[in-house]
Amino acid sequence: xxxxxxxxxxxxxxxxxxxxxxxxxxxxxxxxxxxxxxxxELSGSQALVLLCQQVDRQPLSRFxxxxxxxxxxxxxxxxxxLICGSALCDRATLLTGLFHxxxxxxxxxxxxxxxxxxxxxxxxxxxxxxxxxLVLMVDAERMYANRDVKEFDQSCSLNxxxxxxxxxxxxxxxxxxxxxxxxxxxxxxxxxxxLQELQKLAQRTYAPNTEQSRxxxxxxGNSDNE
Amino acid sequence: MANRNEPRPDHPCDVVQRRPADVVMxxxxxxxxxxSRLSFMRILTRRLQNDNWTITHKTFCxxxxxxxxxxxxxxxxxxxxxxxxxxxxxxxxxxxxRVIATAWDATFTLYDGIPSEADISRLAANVPFQEAGxxxxxxxxxxxxxxxxxxxxxVVTALAMGKQPDKQQIESVGYLMRxxxxxxxxxxxATDRQAVADRPEFSVPFQAEMxxxxxxxxxxxxxxxxxxxxxxxxxxxxxxxxxxxxxxxxNSTGLGMAPFLVNHPQLFNNWITVRxxxxxxxxxxxxxxxxxxxxxKDLLARTRLSVDTWHSAHPLQTEKxxxxxxxxxxxxxxxxxxxxxxxxxxxxLYEWSVSVLGVEAQECLVSLMMEPYADLxxxxxxxxxxxxxxxxINGSMPVNQLRQLIExxxxxxxxxxWDTREQCARAWYVSEEKLEPRLGERFxxxxxxxxxxxxxxxxxCRLHAALVSFDAETVCAEFLLRHPEHRHAVxxxxxxxxxxxxxxxxxxxxxxxxxxxxxxxxxxxxxATHFDPRSDRWLRICLYANAPYPDEISSRDADTWIYPPxx
Numbered sequence: 098x099x100x101x102x103x104x105x106x107x108x109x110x111x112x113x114x115x116x117x118x119x120x121x122x123x124x125x126x127x128x129x130x131x132x133x134x135x136x137x138e139l140s141g142s143q144a145l146v147l148l149c150q151q152v153d154r155q156p157l158s159r160f161x162x163x164x165x166x167x168x169x170x171x172x173x174x175x176x177x178x179l180i181c182g183s184a185l186c187d188r189a190t191l192l193t194g195l196f197h198x199x200x201x202x203x204x205x206x207x208x209x210x211x212x213x214x215x216x217x218x219x220x221x222x223x224x225x226x227x228x229x230x231l232v233l234m235v236d237a238e239r240m241y242a243n244r245d246v247k248e249f250d251q252s253c254s255l256n257x258x259x260x261x262x263x264x265x266x267x268x269x270x271x272x273x274x275x276x277x278x279x280x281x282x283x284x285x286x287x288x289x290x291x292l293q294e295l296q297k298l299a300q301r302t303y304a305p306n307t308e309q310s311r312x313x314x315x316x317x318g319n320s321d322n323e
Numbered sequence: 324m325a326n327r328n329e330p331r332p333d334h335p336c337d338v339v340q341r342r343p344a345d346v347v348m349x350x351x352x353x354x355x356x357x358x359s360r361l362s363f364m365r366i367l368t369r370r371l372q373n374d375n376w377t378i379t380h381k382t383f384c385x386x387x388x389x390x391x392x393x394x395x396x397x398x399x400x401x402x403x404x405x406x407x408x409x410x411x412x413x414x415x416x417x418x419x420x421r422v423i424a425t426a427w428d429a430t431f432t433l434y435d436g437i438p439s440e441a442d443i444s445r446l447a448a449n450v451p452f453q454e455a456g457x458x459x460x461x462x463x464x465x466x467x468x469x470x471x472x473x474x475x476x477x478v479v480t481a482l483a484m485g486k487q488p489d490k491q492q493i494e495s496v497g498y499l500m501r502x503x504x505x506x507x508x509x510x511x512x513a514t515d516r517q518a519v520a521d522r523p524e525f526s527v528p529f530q531a532e533m534x535x536x537x538x539x540x541x542x543x544x545x546x547x548x549x550x551x552x553x554x555x556x557x558x559x560x561x562x563x564x565x566x567x568x569x570x571x572x573x574n575s576t577g578l579g580m581a582p583f584l585v586n587h588p589q590l591f592n593n594w595i596t597v598r599x600x601x602x603x604x605x606x607x608x609x610x611x612x613x614x615x616x617x618x619x620k621d622l623l624a625r626t627r628l629s630v631d632t633w634h635s636a637h638p639l640q641t642e643k644x645x646x647x648x649x650x651x652x653x654x655x656x657x658x659x660x661x662x663x664x665x666x667x668x669x670x671x672l673y674e675w676s677v678s679v680l681g682v683e684a685q686e687c688l689v690s691l692m693m694e695p696y697a698d699l700x701x702x703x704x705x706x707x708x709x710x711x712x713x714x715x716i717n718g719s720m721p722v723n724q725l726r727q728l729i730e731x732x733x734x735x736x737x738x739x740x741w742d743t744r745e746q747c748a749r750a751w752y753v754s755e756e757k758l759e760p761r762l763g764e765r766f767x768x769x770x771x772x773x774x775x776x777x778x779x780x781x782x783x784c785r786l787h788a789a790l791v792s793f794d795a796e797t798v799c800a801e802f803l804l805r806h807p808e809h810r811h812a813v814x815x816x817x818x819x820x821x822x823x824x825x826x827x828x829x830x831x832x833x834x835x836x837x838x839x840x841x842x843x844x845x846x847x848x849x850x851a852t853h854f855d856p857r858s859d860r861w862l863r864i865c866l867y868a869n870a871p872y873p874d875e876i877s878s879r880d881a882d883t884w885i886y887p888p889x890x
């Protein structure tokens with residue numbers, strides 16, 4: 098496994114998302130998401146790779162939700178958690194009362210969790226997210242789930258098929274939920290294969306070297322032997 | 324005496340306000356900033372003295388060819404940090420200040436604690452390779468430096484012959500080594516800033532980097548003495564402390580620093596706000612005590628001396644230095660006619676400077692006016708950080724309100740014709756060659772597809788144009804669902820409403836952009852002096868010249884050392 102600092106992981110996330118074709122504003126959201134996942138000790142990197150590989154510079158409109166009341170769907174593809182998550186948070190102060198939103202066919206749902214947390218903080222509402230067998234509840238900055246972090250993480254990584262996710266306001270944590278803690282000092286551990294995939298995506302954002310670029314781009318010569 | 328910011332009926336203006344962002348955030352002014360008592364370097368040396376930081380442990384294992392390692396451990400009230408320095412034998416043809424270099428005269432890391440032998444071995448296998456190596460969560464920074472060949476040889480030769488080096492030569496170069504990168508905050512595996520930000524010594528930005536450079540300067544002094552002794556044997560002269568103190572550490576800075584100011588708008592806003600608030604506090608003083616007036620005049624004289632030894636071959640900088648020299652002489656003359664008991668003296672002096680002096684001298688005066696007022700100003704250093712993270716977007720804001728925000732804060736940008744080649748002639752990008760940040764010609768090179776988001780003014784104008792086709796009451800959330808490409812610009816436009824100094828109010832991709840203005844601005848906050856642009860996109864500076872070394876910091880001036888002594 099490879100150990101990255103939180104800032105390295107953030108920077109790599111931003112560039113990988115950019116390499117997959119996301120506009121910079123959504124790349125910034127990906128960074129916020131990566132930092133949050135990192136501080137929960139959830140491994141979002143593999144999920145990000147999966148997402149980037151599916152989006153892969155296609156028009157983002159394909160992965161953008163059509164909102165039919167509380168049902169979010171995509172006309173001809175799966176939904177992107179960065180786009181859906183950003184749309185949720187953008188609506189944080191517009192969502193009132195006991196909302197219930199169903200997001201269908203969502204790629205890498207683990208990447209939606211940071212946005213759910215942000216939504217809870219911004220709206221002041223306790224929010225529950227559930228898919229497959231997994232349930233997470235966020236109330237301001239406290240989190241409760243039906244698995245501990247490790248089990249939750251493993252369940253997410255086993256399931257790579259787009260899934261329907263349900264979001265709702267939840268008033269009180271169930272006694273059977275486990276509280277998660279956050280560690281803002283966390284670093285990121287990821288597999289060499291995952292690192293390589295992210296680096297490959299990031300590589301797309303670097304301009305090929307040319308002689309003109311080398312000579313003029315930095316405004317400096319190659320030797321400073323003085 | 325009236326309190327700051329209280330109405331002053333007997334004064335021409337009611338209450339001193341912070342200067343408008345439209346004045347402060349122009350590149351011409353940002354590129355004319357000077358160090359001040361709020362510079363990161365001076366905040367560090369004051370702390371080192373106030374908290375009795377001392378060198379507790381030192382090793383120096385460097386052979387006769389100048390190859391080996393050394394460590395310097397410095398301890399404060401709660402923590403100890405160790406500079407681990409590796410000295411190398413660098414072939415002259417490999418000596419390059421650029422990011423694309425792969426070897427250096429010396430390489431460094433700042434270790435969190437006292438390293439074991441195993442740590443030294445691990446670091447020896449990584450630090451000399453810089454970006455190609457890995458450091459870990461026990462390291463705070465990674466840095467490298469190259470010799471100033473000319474001064475290095477002069478100093479070694481002179482000392483080896485039993486003589487002191489020539490003071491003029493020392494002052495004309497200013498340093499024996501210049502750092503060509505000082506990486507911190509998680510780079511290449513180092514610890515993240517947020518992991519140590521709760522330590523008092525790191526509450527102010529860039530303190531680990533400033534400490535690294537401060538200790539590098541000590542190492543360089545010791546290394547030059549060692550090399551002279553190797554050459555000269557027992558009759559080698561010891562470098563006189565007064566001469567050694569004149570030596571700073573150079574730094575060669577390229578375009579990598581420019582994006583920082585654009586990429587950290589909240590942090591940049593806080594730095595400028597603190598400086599502007601300090602100016603307000605001084606201008607709001609009704610009277611000036613004679614001792615404070617004398618401090619100011621003394622430091623002006625020392626500033627003039629420093630400017631006299633500030634050399635640059637770059638025509639733009641040469642002109643600025645000449646104008647600054649003339650303006651500081653005018654200021655001196657003006658002060659002779661000023662009665663120090665004049666009411667609202669500082670405010671009058673500032674207003675006088677705006678009407679008479681150039682921007683470079685105005686900003687120099689701003690820094691000087693702060694000098695006598697440690698008690699009034701120094702507590703502002705606690706406001707120079709910013710929380711990590713990205714500002715959430717207010718999606719409920721109607722698009723007409725967003726449009727108004729843009730019209731209020733970016734009128735200068737909306738006036739530009741972004742369809743002309745001149746306004747968007749340049750593009751910022753990162754080269755695949757060692758990820759060197761570069762600036763290219765958009766219409767002449769195949770770089771646009773790789774453009775970094777460093778043209779906020781253009782992007783906000785594009786956003787403004789896109790908003791026109793939406794109903795006034797449509798909320799940003801709806802707009803962004805259809806136009807995610809404007810998300811970055813929406814965030815900036817909403818931020819600037821809360822943080823007026825967050826944005827450089829100039830076109831960062833125009834044909835007439837002078838990138839070194841951006842570099843200088845950041846370096847001035849570090850505390851750099853003697854800015855010497857080598858082209859429009861990189862410059863050399865000097866750090867810590869005249870600063871006390873760690874072994875004398877408790878007994879010497881740890882604050883205003885940055886102004887050279889008059890004698």
